[in-house]
Amino acid sequence: METGTAAGPEGSTGPTGGDGVPSGWTGLPRGVLTMRRLLLVVWLVPAAVALGVLLGLFAGPAWAAFAALPLALAAWGWVMLGRNWRSWRYTERADDLLISRGVLWREETVVPYGRMQLVEVTSGPLERYFGLAGVQLHTAAAATDARIPGLVPSEAERLRDRLTELGEARSAGL
Amino acid sequence: MREPAKTGGAGLGNLDGAPAPSGLRERRLHPVTPLRRAWAPVAILVGLAFHDPDGTQRRLSELTALTLALGVLAVIVGGALYGFLSWWFTHFAVTETELRIRTGLLFRRTAHIRLDRLQAVDVTQPLAARIVGVTKLKLDVVGTEKKDELAYLSEKDAAALRAELLARAAGFAPETARDVGEAPVRNLLHVQPRMLAVSLLLTGAPWVLLVAALVVPTVLWLITHNAWTVIATALPMLGGAFASSVGRFVAEYDWRVGESPDGLRIDHGLLDKAHETVPPGRVQTVRVVEPLLWRRFGWVRVELDVAGSSNSVLVPVAPRPVAESVISQVLPGVRVPAADELSRPPSRAAWCVPVWWHGYGLAVTDAVFAARHGLLRRRLSLVPHAKVQSVRVGQGPWQRFKGVADVKVDTGANKTVTARLRSASEAADLLHGQAERSRTGRREARPDRWMA
Structure with a gap:
């Protein structure tokens, strides 16, 4: 079932090869996926090794097979992260920003430019290493959950500048 | 924007002199305000006593009458002094664009509340304040807190201040804003006490709570035979039933909605009076x-x-x-x-x-x-x-x-x-x-x- 994600900015539909992102939409850079997958592996593989060694030493070699659980979790997470990464996309339309995300729990958000109170660009140490920056939009409603988790810094800055410019031009406040 | 700008903490000497710009009239709150603040130390002592009743009793029995009297005196003097100082150091002023509240003895705090961001004005009068003839005034702007209210002002001042703030927020010329006065109110609705009482009796919540307050403690008594558990469960439920019926009746008594050029006027209350203006x-x-x-x-x-x-x-x-x-x-x-x-x-x-x-x-x-x-x-x-x-x-x-x-x-x-x-x-x-x-x-x- 589609929730209108297929309907692009000017009614353009259909995916455009590559990442499976419909035309007119922008997906997230590959770096986000790499970073998330790396984090997953960094946490779960040592956990699997530690579990396997401990179980093998204290409970017998047969029990060490339980170490496969974190590995299975890692494999499942690997696929899930990929699907989730592909689901994130955004598009700047004439008057509003449209963000779509989620695989099982889909969510699509529209924020008119005039309603933006604040545009925030954040980048943690790990994100900086991968050359990423997150953009978060705030409106007067705290429930507005309009964020784009990872972008190339130059794109994040371009988006920020464009959003603030458009926001000023169409400012509407409360 | 999202919050009233606040400056505070550092820069004591700088702020202390408070170089009020020429023509800016800084005012203090009503002189009864210290009495309200004087409650704070007493409340703290009472809170401590409740927190540890046994220890309090033991310590009280060790004290002589003289030390007790001295202690009480010290608390009262301390409270009065605290109240007086916090009142003395609280000033407010209305400028062309904002309401400015300066407070704080050690940690200075200045709230600048922009009038064009005004969302509502609340004038409230708790029972005790009604007896003395003073009121509280609060400007609702996104981000204002409880401490940004002006408590207390005399009734006359509060009415004049509300009219002035609304006139300035409405965009009247600054020179005339003080003289615009209260906008006339056209009454839209008055809720009759009878109707309010009937409507509250027809609400489910108090009845459910009342039944629960009767049934649950009875069952608990049959199971545990412990008086304390019964009291501990019955009291909150009875309190809830009371608050959602009698409490609401008292708060919503004499409810009036009026319309004025300054926006919507909502007045209500039996014991505590509240007047709200929503532009x-x-x-x-x-x-x-x-x-x-x-x-x-x-x-x-x-x-x-x-x-x-x-x-x-x-x-x-x-x-x-x-x-x-x-x-x-x-x-x-x-x-x-x-x-x-x-x-x-x-x-x-x-x-x-x-x-x-x-x-x-x-x-x-x-x-x-x-x-x-x-x-x-x-x-x-x-x-x-x-x-x-x-x-x-x-x-x-x-x-x-x-x-x-x-x-x-x-x-x-x-x-x-x-x-x-x-x-x-x-x-x-x-x-x-x-x-x-x-x-x-x-x-x-x-x-x-x-x-x-």
């Missing part, structure tokens, strides 16, 4: 609540949300046509959609939310997005298109399987109105259509400075 265009959402037992009388309760304001009731109880006429005054050009104008979710929605899906409904008119939910206690939420901050569509896996989705509309009062279980294609249309209406609706809205 035009500040109401973010209005909810029409219809409890089950009120339906045969055709009564409704109307709630409203204003950003930064804690009050949420517009009309505690009124016949539906009266309530609707009040709503049309609050939200100009808005007509409350009748029950048969609301479109129901498709019947496959029953697979997502059994039974209760009957209560869901949605109507989008030229002026508002109206969503209803609740089966026994029906709530119809109205959001003017101009107040929509963002629109979201959410869809879980089971909902996708059934081809339905939820449409959420966020407003500036941190309220989200959800139209649940619309068909997926309708939800997609709503998402785009609502964003469009939100933009165009704003163009026709009145300016923030409503008299300008």
Whole structure:
């Protein structure tokens, strides 16, 4: 079932090869996926090794097979992260920003430019290493959950500048 | 913008001199204010005594009458001194664009509250303050806190200050703002005490709590035979039953809604009096609540949300046509959609939310997005298109399987109105259509400075 994600900015539909992102939409850079997958592996593989060694030493070699659980979790997470990464996309339309995300729990958000109170660009140490920056939009409603988790810094800055410019031009406040 | 700018802490010497700009009249609060503050040390002692009753008793028995008297004296003097100093160091002033409140003895704090961001003005008068003849005044701006209220002012000053603040916020010329005076009020609605009492008796919550307060402790007594558990469970329930019946009656007694050029006036209270002024265009959402037992009388309760304001009731109880006429005054050009104008979710929605899906409904008119939910206690939420901050569509896996989705509309009062279980294609249309209406609706809205 589609929730209108297929309907692009000017009614353009259909995916455009590559990442499976419909035309007119922008997906997230590959770096986000790499970073998330790396984090997953960094946490779960040592956990699997530690579990396997401990179980093998204290409970017998047969029990060490339980170490496969974190590995299975890692494999499942690997696929899930990929699907989730592909689901994130955004598009700047004439008057509003449209963000779509989620695989099982889909969510699509529209924020008119005039309603933006604040545009925030954040980048943690790990994100900086991968050359990423997150953009978060705030409106007067705290429930507005309009964020784009990872972008190339130059794109994040371009988006920020464009959003603030458009926001000023169409400012509407409360 | 989002918060009143605050400066505080450092720069004591600098702020201490308080070089008031020429012509700026800094004022102090009413001289009875220290009495209120004097309660703080006493309250702390009482709190400590409650916290550790045994220890307190032991220590009290060790004291002689003289040390006890000295101690009490020290507390009273200390409290009076604290109250006096905090009063002495609190100043406020109205400038052309803002209300400025300077407080603090050690940690200085200056709140600059911008008048064009004004959402509502509350003048409240607790019982004790009524006896003395003083009131509290609070400006609601997004981000103001409890401590940003002016407590206490004399009744005359408060009325004059409210008129001046509203006149300045409305955009009257600065020279004339002080002389504009109170805007005339036209009465829209007065709730009769009898109707209020009947409506509260027909509300479920107090009865449920009362029955629970009788049944649960009885059962507990039969099981445990422990008096303390019985008291500990019965008291909160009885308190809740009392608060939701008598407490509400006292708070909502003599409810008046009036209309003035400064906006909506809401006055109410039996013991504590409250007067609220909501300037035009500040109401973010209005909810029409219809409890089950009120339906045969055709009564409704109307709630409203204003950003930064804690009050949420517009009309505690009124016949539906009266309530609707009040709503049309609050939200100009808005007509409350009748029950048969609301479109129901498709019947496959029953697979997502059994039974209760009957209560869901949605109507989008030229002026508002109206969503209803609740089966026994029906709530119809109205959001003017101009107040929509963002629109979201959410869809879980089971909902996708059934081809339905939820449409959420966020407003500036941190309220989200959800139209649940619309068909997926309708939800997609709503998402785009609502964003469009939100933009165009704003163009026709009145300016923030409503008299300008």
